Amino acid sequence: MVNFRFLYLMLIDRSSLCKYIKIFFLILFYFLFFEADSLKASYLDTEDTNIELMEREREISGLLRCLVCQNQSILESNAPLAKDMRLLVRSQLIDGKSNDEIIDYVHDRYGDFVLMKPLFKKYTIFLWLSPFVFFVMGLLFILTKNKKSKT
Amino acid sequence: MIAKIGQLSIFLAFISTILTIVLAILYFKKRDFITDNSVKLASVMQFIFILFSYFVLTYSYVISDFSIINVWQNSHTAKPLIYKITGVWGNHEGSILLWVLILTFMSFLISIFSQEMNKSLKVRVLGIQSLVTLAFLLFIILTSNPFLTQFPIPLNGLGLNPVLQDPGLIIHPPFLYLGYVGFSIVFSFAVAGLLENKIDSKWARWVYPWTMISWSALTIGITIGSWWAYYELGWGGWWFWDPVENVSLLPWLTGTALVHSTMVVRNINSLKSWTVLLSIMTFLFSLLGTFLVRSGILISVHSFAVDPRRGLFMLFILSFFTVSSLIIFAIKSPKPDYLIEYRKLGREGLIILNNLLLVVLCSVVFIGTLYPLLLETISGIKISVGPPYFNITFLPFAFILMFFVPIGPVLNWKKTDLSRLINLILLALIVNGVLIISLYAFIDKKGPILAPFSIALGLWLIAGSLVTIVKRFGLSEEGYIRNITRVRLSKIGSNLAHAGLGVLIVGVTIVTAYETKVDRVFELNEKIELDNFQIQYIGIKPNIGKNYDEIVANFIIYKSEDKIGDISSTKRFYRSQDTMTTEAGIYRYFFSHIYITLSDINEEYVVASISYKPFVKLIWLGGFLMAFGGLVSLVDNKKRLKS
Numbered sequence: 001m002v003n004f005r006f007l008y009l010m011l012i013d014r015s016s017l018c019k020y021i022k023i024f025f026l027i028l029f030y031f032l033f034f035e036a037d038s039l040k041a042s043y044l045d046t047e048d049t050n051i052e053l054m055e056r057e058r059e060i061s062g063l064l065r066c067l068v069c070q071n072q073s074i075l076e077s078n079a080p081l082a083k084d085m086r087l088l089v090r091s092q093l094i095d096g097k098s099n100d101e102i103i104d105y106v107h108d109r110y111g112d113f114v115l116m117k118p119l120f121k122k123y124t125i126f127l128w129l130s131p132f133v134f135f136v137m138g139l140l141f142i143l144t145k146n147k148k149s150k151t
Numbered sequence: 152m153i154a155k156i157g158q159l160s161i162f163l164a165f166i167s168t169i170l171t172i173v174l175a176i177l178y179f180k181k182r183d184f185i186t187d188n189s190v191k192l193a194s195v196m197q198f199i200f201i202l203f204s205y206f207v208l209t210y211s212y213v214i215s216d217f218s219i220i221n222v223w224q225n226s227h228t229a230k231p232l233i234y235k236i237t238g239v240w241g242n243h244e245g246s247i248l249l250w251v252l253i254l255t256f257m258s259f260l261i262s263i264f265s266q267e268m269n270k271s272l273k274v275r276v277l278g279i280q281s282l283v284t285l286a287f288l289l290f291i292i293l294t295s296n297p298f299l300t301q302f303p304i305p306l307n308g309l310g311l312n313p314v315l316q317d318p319g320l321i322i323h324p325p326f327l328y329l330g331y332v333g334f335s336i337v338f339s340f341a342v343a344g345l346l347e348n349k350i351d352s353k354w355a356r357w358v359y360p361w362t363m364i365s366w367s368a369l370t371i372g373i374t375i376g377s378w379w380a381y382y383e384l385g386w387g388g389w390w391f392w393d394p395v396e397n398v399s400l401l402p403w404l405t406g407t408a409l410v411h412s413t414m415v416v417r418n419i420n421s422l423k424s425w426t427v428l429l430s431i432m433t434f435l436f437s438l439l440g441t442f443l444v445r446s447g448i449l450i451s452v453h454s455f456a457v458d459p460r461r462g463l464f465m466l467f468i469l470s471f472f473t474v475s476s477l478i479i480f481a482i483k484s485p486k487p488d489y490l491i492e493y494r495k496l497g498r499e500g501l502i503i504l505n506n507l508l509l510v511v512l513c514s515v516v517f518i519g520t521l522y523p524l525l526l527e528t529i530s531g532i533k534i535s536v537g538p539p540y541f542n543i544t545f546l547p548f549a550f551i552l553m554f555f556v557p558i559g560p561v562l563n564w565k566k567t568d569l570s571r572l573i574n575l576i577l578l579a580l581i582v583n584g585v586l587i588i589s590l591y592a593f594i595d596k597k598g599p600i601l602a603p604f605s606i607a608l609g610l611w612l613i614a615g616s617l618v619t620i621v622k623r624f625g626l627s628e629e630g631y632i633r634n635i636t637r638v639r640l641s642k643i644g645s646n647l648a649h650a651g652l653g654v655l656i657v658g659v660t661i662v663t664a665y666e667t668k669v670d671r672v673f674e675l676n677e678k679i680e681l682d683n684f685q686i687q688y689i690g691i692k693p694n695i696g697k698n699y700d701e702i703v704a705n706f707i708i709y710k711s712e713d714k715i716g717d718i719s720s721t722k723r724f725y726r727s728q729d730t731m732t733t734e735a736g737i738y739r740y741f742f743s744h745i746y747i748t749l750s751d752i753n754e755e756y757v758v759a760s761i762s763y764k765p766f767v768k769l770i771w772l773g774g775f776l777m778a779f780g781g782l783v784s785l786v787d788n789k790k791r792l793k794s
């Protein structure tokens with residue numbers, strides 16, 4: 001892998017280089033290293049597919065976590081891994097799989113951590129039920145205390 | 152040299168703080184020798200010394216004194232002046248100093264302005280506040296000294312994180328801190344009141360303005376934070392249920408509950424022990440948030456260089472104040488008088504419902520944020536708790552709460568007006584029903600089924616609050632305002648805040664449900680359709696800024712084939728940090744935005760994501776309106792204090 005930092009600093013810190021050469025390199029820099037071509041291809045491929053697939057892709061992507069990011073779904077993230085995962089989702093959609101099948105597929109590969117919406121399991125019972133239990137308990141507490149005060 | 156002066160000033164502040172605590176203790180032992188004036192003087196000295204050291208630090212940033220490690224790590228000669236000044240709080244050491252500055256500022260205000268306040272209560276408040284200050288000063292001196300120096304002196308600094316070089320950073324942290332730290336004075340009032348056995352409506356009158364100011368500041372802080380994330384981070388979202396955002400929401404939710412329950416104490420001298428508990432919890436949540444973010448347990452843009460000693464020390468501060476304040480609460484808490492004194496169908500009854508719901512909402516956020524951490528520590532199982540979880544657990548309670556918000560303010564205190572309540576609930580049901588049906592008929596866009604419910608509730612909040620405001624003005628039959636001098640601003644303020652919540656909800660729902668997004672390759676001069684707009688990509692242009700280079704991609708916006716504007720979206724390289732940021736291009740169309748971010752740039756095409764975000768501006772407008780309403784309600788508080 002090319003050392004970006006070194007390359008970039010070399011371009012920028014030579015004050016003798018005139019502005020326009022710098023700009024030229026800057027553009028070249030993008031062109032060379034951001035692997036835009038593969039992405040372009042993948043985007044262009046799906047241009048003809050219908051809007052419904054795009055929407056479903058977005059829907060599914062929102063539910064899957066980008067594994068290398070800080071609490072972002074692969075829909076929001078621009079990380080390379082997130083893009084790869086979106087491509088994975090897309091290819092599965094084109095294969096005609098349903099939303100649940102695709103999520104299951106990704107879940108099998110990456111584990112619970114990839115799901116933005118935690119599953120209802122033994123170890124998430126507390127997570128899912130506590131708000132509702134708290135609410136009912138609080139309500140009962142207030143109502144019974146008030147009754148007592150009347151007597 | 153400068154560093155030494157700053158260091159000395161912090162040390163003097165440390166001594167003044169200990170002095171304040173000692174004097175406060177002596178005041179209660181030997182009242183004849185020590186007057187409250189000496190305690191006040193020591194508190195004022197704390198503030199002056201911290202203020203001075205803060206100025207010294209700012210000055211070293213402005214003159215780029217790289218012999219100070221903190222300045223070297225976070226500044227650069229090429230950085231614009233404004234970011235040199237605001238960059239002081241863009242790092243761990245500086246922001247903790249700002250935190251202490253606000254802590255002592257609160258003591259300062261109490262010493263100078265609360266002349267009519269009960270003397271012994273005041274001394275206790277100052278003493279407890281100084282205890283908090285002392286803990287944080289120790290934290291600074293032992294783990295986060297901003298004035299550490301180095302030799303040899305480097306030629307230039309490492310620069311400030313580019314994401315933070317933004318107007319949002321100028322105002323976001325000070326407001327957030329003012330909110331966080333403002334609740335410290337509420338905490339001090341609560342503990343002092345417990346020790347004095349003086350939790351009553353008079354106490355509530357004293358503490359209410361501080362609660363309200365802190366709440367408003369926190370509201371503004373969170374709102375600006377959300378706005379900043381929206382346009383600076385380039386993800387186009389305004390709230391991510393990110394752990395760091397969540398921990399700032401915890402004190403906001405309990406703080407909101409506190410603002411309401413304090414009114415119950417103030418007006419009918421009831422619900423006292425609950426209010427004290429809320430006051431304590433709100434500040435503890437502020438501390439918890441600081442601990443979680445600063446210890447690096449939650450990783451985000453907010454966690455600066457991580458040093459395990461800092462985390463440990465913060466944990467120590469947090470545990471100390473949690474344990475000690477809760478013990479004091481357990482021993483001295485007033486008898487749960489609210490069991491007898493409130494009527495469940497009067498205004499206080501609805502405030503209790505409000506408190507219950509807000510605390511449940513707080514528990515949702517608390518559990519959702521900390522559960523994955525806890526689960527991983529205990530069992531090693533890694534799970535994610537993302538927006539879908541919060542939507543399912545947060546929204547139902549929020550909806551119930553919003554349904555009742557406009558009803559509360561029109562009920563009477565201490566009076567069970569059952570028939571009125573039933574009428575109002577019926578009115579609410581009818582208004583919401585009509586709104587929902589007409590929204591279903593009116594909105595022709597595809598969206599979630601629940602969206603019209605949520606919009607209707609938002610509109611109900613706005614309408615209900617506005618009607619109450621108009622009624623407050625007491626219009627005569629001809630439509631004139633009868634007596635403007637007798638209008639109670641506090642009532643107007645609270646209803647403005649409620650209306651602000653409604654505006655927020657409407658904005659949030661519309662943009663979440665009806666956003667249109669296109670994510671694709673744009674060839675040069677290609678035009679694409681987006682909602683009612685057409686967007687054309689017209690090429691890129693390089694540009695050189697003061698401390699960055701950028702490539703700007705330009706777009707033209709058309710609406711029904713007429714050009715209505717152009718926007719540019721940028722990829723930026725910051726030279727001194729060698730990092731890249733995305734500057735989103737935002738076209739403002741009334742309350743809506745067209746939002747463009749670039750993922751890849753090339754000479755012939757760009758890969759961009761463009762979204763139309765209808766009414767997104769209402770989110771922040773609503774946030775500001777809430778804070779504004781909170782401040783308005785304070786205006787005639789002075790009269791109350793005298794009465």
